[in-house]
Amino acid sequence: MxxxxxxxxxxxxxxxLMFPAFEKAFNKMIENLETFRKTGVSQHLLITGESGSGKTTLANLFVQNYPRISHPDGEIVPVLYAAVPPAATIAGTAEAILTQLGDPAPSQGTVSVKTARAVDLARSCRVEMLIIDEAQHIQDRGKNQTQYFVGDWLKAFMDALKTPVTMMGLPRAHHLLHVNEQLRRRFTRTLKLAAGSGxxxxxxxxxxxxxxxxxxxxxxxxxxxxxxxxxxxxxxxxxxxxxxxxxxxxxxxxxxxxxxxxxxxxxxxxxxxxxxxxxxxxxxxxxxxxxxxxxxxxxxxxxxxxxxxxxxxxxxxxxxxxx
Structure with missing residues (x-):
């Protein structure tokens, strides 16, 4: 015993635990990925929730359902997961993505060089969805102007990547969409991860x-x-x-x-x-x-x-x- x-x-x-909100978010992520595979259309999703509500658990479960595959030409990464570092800068966010793509020197190069390298690596790894966790760290970065610049970089990176993106964070991550109109247009669908309806x-x-x-x-x-x-x-x-x-x-x-x-x-x-x-x-x-x-x-x-x-x-x- x-x-x-x-x-x-x-x-x-x-x-x-597949409680209703968790299951709804999980199924929506699957739907976005499968839509991309069938049509090439990228649909983006923002998932918010308080600390401990299961956001990172959701991301990990989703990644497990689409595992990395070893291939003679290199590793295939269907779903790329990257957590935004605290007090996120554009360079720091790019480095977090490069690290998950297996870049041997993620801190080397200018922001534009890192960004281009991340796009090339993502394509060579056949990334079909990007999951960005801890998105509130972008919102926490300085004043609105600074948040706008980081958000604008993210928007440009998404456009270059041309894959669906799921962004996760605390409820205050919604502020990013108010600060950056172009980013807001890309995340028209938002879900709240919480038990019950309030x-x-x-x-x-x-x-x-x-x-x-x-x-x-x-x-x-x-x-x-x-x-x-x-x-x-x-x-x-x-x-x-x-x-x-x-x-x-x-x-x-x-x-x-x-x-x-x-x-x-x-x-x-x-x-x-x-x-x-x-x-x-x-x-x-x-x-x-x-x-x-x-x-x-x-x-x-x-x-x-x-x-x-x-x-x-x-x-x-x-x-x-x-x-």
């Missing part, structure tokens, strides 16, 4: 669905007492913000506590402890969604786990620790 529980924890990071009822039901879909492979029973399933959904929504990353963190913490306690079923007390150890160390009593005294409010005040800036810092620090 212990080995099965530990194996379950290790497998969580590699598990994918209504509490949908979020509660989907938070419970996300959680129980992971628990199905758990070799122990999940007990909801003393709460109803409806109330559990509401508490899970407040505990995770209906974000995949936090659903996984909560479950990892709960299962680790179950193992420490030597229990035979996953209970609310384990979830309460997992919330403290893996999501928010100050989440006690009325600030812990699984405690009987919980205040039933969004934990999005300054210093709380779902305050927007704190969410980004928290998830980034966890990624660094994992590495």
């Amino acid at each position: 212990m080995e099965k529980l530990l194996s379950f924890i290790y497998s969580l990071d590699d598990s994918y 209504k509490n009822e949908a979020n509660e039901a989907e938070s419970l669905e996300l959680f129980t879909s992971l628990v199905k492979s758990l070799p122990v029973k999940l007990e909801r007492d003393p709460y109803t399933w409806g109330e559990m959904g509401l508490r899970l929504h407040f505990a995770t913000g209906s974000r995949i990353a936090y659903v996984k963190l909560l479950l990892i913490g709960a299962v680790e506590n179950l193992i420490q306690m030597g229990d035979s079923a996953l209970r609310v007390t384990h979830l309460e402890h997992g919330f403290i150890t893996h999501i928010w160390s100050d989440g006690m009593k009325e600030l812990n969604p699984f405690h009987s005294a919980f205040a039933f409010r969004a934990l999005d005040h300054v210093g709380e786990p779902f305050h927007r800036q704190d969410v980004e810092i928290n998830l980034s620090s966890r990624k660094r620790k994992k590495i």
Whole structure:
């Protein structure tokens, strides 16, 4: 039993959850790629979502479905994935793309030389779709004029590449489309990656669905007492913000506590402890969604786990620790 529980924890990071918004975005990306293959027409897509909503997971899953292929004439890269570096410059963005294309010296050359090299390499690697992650780093770069120049370079690169582009980022990445009209015309289709439709009822039901879909492979029973399933959904929504990353963190913490306690079923007390150890160390009593005294409010005040800036810092620090 212990080995099965530990194996379950290790497998969580590699598990994918096809909640409706995730599946819709995934299918739209497939549609854009297949349309390009059949007609040569490039359709572009902007996908936004809060930290932990599954954007990078979506990108990784899509790339896995269209893997690189070794060929005598060189590597074939059907889907090219590149993450925009923080405080993105045009040169830095070009270097990120060159690195993913296997360029031996991505930092060498002027911006125009790097750009031309990236286009040539993409063509030789038969790239059919470009996925640009962390697009908000372009928006974060300086004032509107600087953002416009980076966005204008991206537009020109897309035109030279002539393949569909999927751009992903935090909600503020939308600002890029307001700053650069030419870029806005290319991304007429946008999708938001979030559980539920924005209504509490949908979020509660989907938070419970996300959680129980992971628990199905758990070799122990999940007990909801003393709460109803409806109330559990509401508490899970407040505990995770209906974000995949936090659903996984909560479950990892709960299962680790179950193992420490030597229990035979996953209970609310384990979830309460997992919330403290893996999501928010100050989440006690009325600030812990699984405690009987919980205040039933969004934990999005300054210093709380779902305050927007704190969410980004928290998830980034966890990624660094994992590495």
